[in-house]
Amino acid sequence: MTATNDAENTLILETTKGRVVIALRPDLAPLHVARIKELARAKFYDGIVFHRVIDGFMAQTGCPKGTGTGGSELPDLKAEFNAEPHVRGVCSMARAQNPNSANSQFFICFSDARFLDKQYTVWGKVTEGMENVDQIKRGEPVRDPDSIISMRVAADVEA
Incomplete structure (x- = not known):
């Protein structure tokens, strides 16, 4: 696991439910980690909602349209399944x-989803604030959804 004291590979999300800290895994998915950091540094994720949240499964975010139909203006990434x-x-x-x-x-x-293994690119893991992720409002789509207030690379945050 990536050391949590590696500020360049740590994300800090301030959400409507509280802080979530994610350790990035460039050893697993270097292109995806680079993309997430690039978008975080561009403040792309600020204000984006958790648009698809399935109890016992997962919370999805990152769509600028808030619908699951959009992405950034950057090109799509080649899979880095691991x-x-x-x-x-x-x-x-x-x-x-x-x-x-x-x-x-x-x-x-939210819990084990091993059926996704080697079909989706894992790029990080929550190291703090999972109790806040657990509080994110459920739905497909979510009515009055929770959101990411800000998402920053820890190295860019003043101590």
Whole structure:
């Protein structure tokens, strides 16, 4: 696991439910980690809602339209599927049917979702604040959804 004291590979999300800290895994998915950091530094995720939240499964975010139909203006990413299991707290990229269609949307697993293993790109894991993720309002789509207030790379945050 990536050391949580690696500020360049740590994300801090301030959500409407509280703070969530994610350890990034560039060892597993270097292109996806680079994309997430690029978008976080551009403040892309600020104000984006958790548009698809399924109890016992996952909370999905990262769509600028708030519907699950959009992404950033950057090109889609080539899949970096890996053997890291989809378990509680894991962060993985959402995608369309095409394996190489991940862009900006991602999800955080509430519990084990091993059926996704090696089919979606795992790029991080929640190290603090999973109790806040657990409080995110459920729905498909979510009515009056929770959101990411801000998402920053820890190295960019004043101590």
